[in-house]
Amino acid sequence: MSQLLVSGILLGGLYAMISIGLNLIFGVLRIVNFAHGEFIMVSMYLAYWTYFYYKIDPYISAFVIAPLTFLLFMTVFRPFVVKLADSSHLGQVFITFGIGIVLQNLALMLFSADYRSVDTAYSRMRIALGEVQFSLARLVVFLLSLVFTAALYYYLKKSYMGKTIRATMQNRTVAMLMGIDTRKVYVFTFALGAAITAFAGGLLLPIFYVYPTIGFNFALIAFIVVILGGLGSIPGTLAGGFVIGLTEALSGYFISASMKQLVYFCIFILILVLRPAGLFGQRGTEELGVK
Amino acid sequence: MAEPLLKISNLNAYYGEVQVLHDVSLEVYPGEIVAIVGANAAGKTTLLKSISGLVRWQGDIVYGGRSLRGLKPNQIVELGIIHVPEGRGLFPFLTVLENLEIGAYAPNARKAAKETLEKVFRIWPRLQERQNQLAGTLSGGEQQMCAIARGLMGLPKLLMLDEPSLGLAPLIIRDCYAAIEDINKRDGTPILLVEQNVKLAMQKADRVYVIENGRIVLQGKGAELMDDDRVRKAYMGI
Ligand SMILES: Nc1ncnc2c1ncn2[C@@H]1O[C@H](COP(=O)(O)OP(=O)(O)OP(=O)(O)O)[C@@H](O)[C@H]1O
Numbered sequence: 001m002s003q004l005l006v007s008g009i010l011l012g013g014l015y016a017m018i019s020i021g022l023n024l025i026f027g028v029l030r031i032v033n034f035a036h037g038e039f040i041m042v043s044m045y046l047a048y049w050t051y052f053y054y055k056i057d058p059y060i061s062a063f064v065i066a067p068l069t070f071l072l073f074m075t076v077f078r079p080f081v082v083k084l085a086d087s088s089h090l091g092q093v094f095i096t097f098g099i100g101i102v103l104q105n106l107a108l109m110l111f112s113a114d115y116r117s118v119d120t121a122y123s124r125m126r127i128a129l130g131e132v133q134f135s136l137a138r139l140v141v142f143l144l145s146l147v148f149t150a151a152l153y154y155y156l157k158k159s160y161m162g163k164t165i166r167a168t169m170q171n172r173t174v175a176m177l178m179g180i181d182t183r184k185v186y187v188f189t190f191a192l193g194a195a196i197t198a199f200a201g202g203l204l205l206p207i208f209y210v211y212p213t214i215g216f217n218f219a220l221i222a223f224i225v226v227i228l229g230g231l232g233s234i235p236g237t238l239a240g241g242f243v244i245g246l247t248e249a250l251s252g253y254f255i256s257a258s259m260k261q262l263v264y265f266c267i268f269i270l271i272l273v274l275r276p277a278g279l280f281g282q283r284g285t286e287e288l289g290v291k
Numbered sequence: 292m293a294e295p296l297l298k299i300s301n302l303n304a305y306y307g308e309v310q311v312l313h314d315v316s317l318e319v320y321p322g323e324i325v326a327i328v329g330a331n332a333a334g335k336t337t338l339l340k341s342i343s344g345l346v347r348w349q350g351d352i353v354y355g356g357r358s359l360r361g362l363k364p365n366q367i368v369e370l371g372i373i374h375v376p377e378g379r380g381l382f383p384f385l386t387v388l389e390n391l392e393i394g395a396y397a398p399n400a401r402k403a404a405k406e407t408l409e410k411v412f413r414i415w416p417r418l419q420e421r422q423n424q425l426a427g428t429l430s431g432g433e434q435q436m437c438a439i440a441r442g443l444m445g446l447p448k449l450l451m452l453d454e455p456s457l458g459l460a461p462l463i464i465r466d467c468y469a470a471i472e473d474i475n476k477r478d479g480t481p482i483l484l485v486e487q488n489v490k491l492a493m494q495k496a497d498r499v500y501v502i503e504n505g506r507i508v509l510q511g512k513g514a515e516l517m518d519d520d521r522v523r524k525a526y527m528g529i
């Protein structure tokens with residue numbers, strides 16, 4: 001039983017980690033990003049090839065790939081983000097869905113459908129605490145998910161830029177009247193979300209195989225986690241991750257592993273019926289950004 | 292009189308292809324309170340939005356000797372033109388204090404934010420009491436207070452107010468206008484305001500422009516217009 005709980009909680013941290021970036025982009029900015037899974041996939045490949053050619057550990061390369069992603073979105077991809085920010089939700093769905101498909105097919109063309117993984121010193125390392133066992137890589141992801149949520153929470157809550165981001169999301173026109181260059185805010189926040197997502201991708205590499213369509217499952221879970229936790233709520237992402245992680249671990253054991261998605265969708269619906277704004281969402285904010 | 296601080300000439304404004312303002316000309320001189328009055332959908336808000344760079348326009352808007360053509364809203368704010376929007380436009384899920392802080396976004400305003408905040412709290416002690424409350428949960432009167440206060444945080448050289456009295460009880464309207472007159476008298480900040488309540492506008496403003504279907508149809512000193520028969524008939528129901 002305690003093994004199940006520990007696995008569930010570690011899995012929850014992992015799910016939170018892959019959802020934090022989406023929470024910035026979808027939860028805070030209200031940009032529907034259906035390419036989220038492909039962002040993860042691409043960063044996993046980047047980490048994979050960096051490891052393959054240069055023997056650089058994914059935990060190290062993540063610290064290069066993430067800032068690089070940030071810079072790319074601030075510069076080369078800037079027009080793309082501006083275009084997204086100015087589109088309707090439906091437009092965003094089409095654009096990002098299309099980008100996701102293109103990225104998948106590019107990966108398929110360039111890297112084939114092979115499952116690839118890295119074999120670092122620690123990727124098979126397991127830690128035993130009494131009867132409970134778990135892998136080191138999962139513990140690392142779990143701990144980093146705590147660090148990231150805490151840091152981002154304080155950043156959004158306390159820093160001037162954080163307040164600027166929240167103001168812009170709550171009323172874009174009035175934000176302009178305050179002197180805020182709202183496009184800059186969108187581009188910056190999107191780039192930050194993409195960078196955190198890229199970082200998460202690197203952390204996943206020692207745990208999962210990478211292949212062109214791996215993003216789909218991650219994206220599905222990330223959307224559920226973000227909505228469950230509450231759009232824009234960073235602690236909510238952590239809570240949402242734990243709910244889904246624990247549900248998956250427990251239902252996999254007590255019901256059947258093949259039913260886990262059904263079970264967490266039921267829980268997802270139940271929670272949203274009881275709390276439409278999500279676990280930690282501020283009531284009323286779920287309607288923000290509905291254009 | 293001196294040079295106008297704001298000079299709008301032959302302004303046409305558009306939403307997409309639809310023209311909303313036609314050939315509007317208007318001036319605001321240093322230290323003045325100028326009111327724009329008119330019925331619903333006359334184009335009052337659109338006029339303020341044009342000045343703030345939120346709608347597409349032709350003609351010219353010159354502020355402090357410099358044309359605003361092609362400037363982005365944030366650049367216009369940096370020039371000291373502060374627009375308190377219709378319906379307050381507070382950030383509902385930010386606290387009162389956070390709203391005020393964001394009001395001082397422009398670089399020069401942000402440098403002075405601490406002193407300005409003290410001043411604003413001196414004018415409206417109530418906002419200080421409620422500084423940690425979410426702005427969306429303030430009463431209507433408090434929200435208007437907060438919106439004007441947030442405007443002051445931007446160190447306005449020209450303050451534009453869109454229907455500050457909207458939805459407020461008479462007593463609160465009086466307080467609100469007392470504060471506006473205070474800002475104008477004490478700091479000499481010129482004020483351009485939109486007001487549905489024609490009588491109120493004529494009492495409070497030095498000069499009034501009447502706008503109908505996107506055109507200026509009358510203008511003059513507030514006190515004089517009050518005696519104008521056409522105005523009395525059309526707007527004051529007398
Ligand atoms: N975003 C917009 N898109 C298209 N048309 C608009 C838009 N905003 C306003 N209009 C139209 O422009 C005209 C003028 O609107 P405006 O808001 O300037 O009127 P107003 O004088 O401020 O009215 P009120 O007293 O009701 O606030 C109206 O016919 C309105 O329908």
Ligand SMILES: [Mg+2]
Nearest residue numbers: 335336337377
């Ligand atoms: Mg209006």
